[in-house]
Amino acid sequence: MTATFPDLHMPPRLLAPGGTPTDLRTHEDRYGPVPQAAADDILRLVAESGLTGRGGAAFPVHRKLLSVAAAGHRTGRTPVVIANGAEGEPASRKDRTLLRLSPHLVLDGIQLAAAATGAGEAHLALEEGAPDLESALTHRRDPVPVKVVRLPGRFLSGQSSALARYVGGGAALPAYHNPPIRERGVHRAPTLVQNVETLAHLALIARYGPDWFRTAGAQAQPGSALCTIHMPGHEPHVVEAPFGTPLHRLMPLHGTSAVLLGGYHGTWLPTPEAASRTLDATTMGAGVLMGLPTDRCGLKETAGILRYLASQSAGQCGPCLNGLPRISAAFTTLAEPGPQGSTRTDVARWSGLVEGRGACHHPDGTVRLVRSALTTFAPELDAHARGFCTEDH
Template identity: 45%
Template structure:
């Protein structure tokens, strides 16, 4: 990989791990004083090359390479041929690639996930970085429509930030409902188009045919904030934190049985334990950690030295995702915790597809029975069977994510499963 030169070098990039909040305040003056002006007259090819060299992956959960999403939308709008290969994930159900307008860029600040606070924290503390990144992405694909989609309380911060500057008037603000699936890419496009914030089928790629049939880029707000820094300080600076495999920093939301739940910015690839210690948790007070949120997987408390990286977490079926870490104390029941989550997830879909209409409610029911000390020996096998049946059968990844959590629960809490079946579970509910 060849690293290119930074686009601007007039101000040095932050040297510590705290990059996104380095301005120390959310106002435009503080932002400009620390980060300098947004790069003017950005060469689109140079920005994309820098982005590719940086290795920045999406921070919304799917970790798709950011440069590929931009290239896919740019190429689709110019009639190029690479878009189909680069892709951008889920589609809206509109067949074909005929477009009715220029490209659309949507900053996605709808976390949906109850355990995530990072995007809300970012939009409150560093809205100008997100706005910069959104405008840069829009420029790079020559977007004709630029949208920031987030819950009401976040949009209040963004509105104030837009009023402080003269270059952001073109950004349309769209309110995201606070539902689990409102941040799924095709649900975002549906909501921005005036429909319900529910996922659509995956027949067409958003990069080819999204909002109003136009090539559409949906990018998480944290990803855009990193893009704004990259455009200023370059790929080499970006890679000065994190690992080769997972460069840069990321925001993590730490919650659960910890004294100080909050959002931290950490170097990618550091031990899982580091942000947990920052939140006041220490072994042996960590029974397990749910990594990646309600669609994530459990890591046992004995493995908290594991790097928060794709390869480090892979043996547990987990991934850094959107940076969600929920601690389960050693005296809490993992089966109870998982059953509560699966029950919530089963109620969050619009039940458009079979796995959500039938499979998830049944899965929630049998897991609840096991968690509540029903000693029917067939329960674990039935839970596993249902999880494997629903996975990969929906129009979006909701059943897959739910199945991941359930299978991880059976693995990590295997001793608890036996304890429940034998009536010897003494863990507090």
């Protein structure tokens, strides 16, 4: 896997030039020390920058920082920061690439998020990789202590309430949270969970300001994002691109019949539609783009992903326990050529029944994938019903 940058008329911001990991001395030579700023100043810079989260939901960062800081003042409990480097999405490589190449940008961002919220401790949560992070931390003199937390390797480990539970000594499983963890999370303290890429952007905004940040991207969606690109016949690679970049400039679309945008909780688009789309914070999820080769069956691909997603459910809520295995099994039937009976309508109906009914968004993300597959691969479904499949030709 390599970290490359296509010809997008923008130098990479987050990924170290030349694909070489950046040690602390090089980092400080390049960027200078972490700016010392008051909480209100950091909050203002973030609000003006328009930075949104890069962990999948594109939530405005300043709103989350503000609510954690406010909950800290209201409750008298010192907030906790969790940097989310779990990267549980199997098709994503961007967070581990960022942590390998530019760990100190993430660690700077953690300190700035802690200063903005008044946090007294921070945790950097990772599934695997980044073995040098502990040593990167020992070279720094940070005011807020940061602990590296190694998570169990599961799709759900990176969900925010699962992280808060795990850091607090419990299982890495999502939980119903009322009030939300930004008000009462780790050891009942207000808890900020922010994706590692989001924190790295914060480290640059604090240095160069919101106007600089907005020189990339679109007015409504400023800045750039890391994307993991899967092209047929190539190793996945990570690129950094401004929002608004046409998808066809991020990856060549010839030789593909569809593109999975956003990863396993994402959306299938037929290639002609993908060719007309741009990189958009609200649809890119965690930044995965995966091209489906023309000789592969999208229904079989989707069935494989659904089996994985159903197997990853924590089995705590009805929709996941009953609904996802049932949807997955039915989809496996649709993926094989042959009579379909009522399976197609069953899958659509069950999708409606599980949506919005879990303690976390795992069922919702799964349903998003299912619905897009039923639409994008409708011609393939018809062919299967007649006993034919793309892969058989």
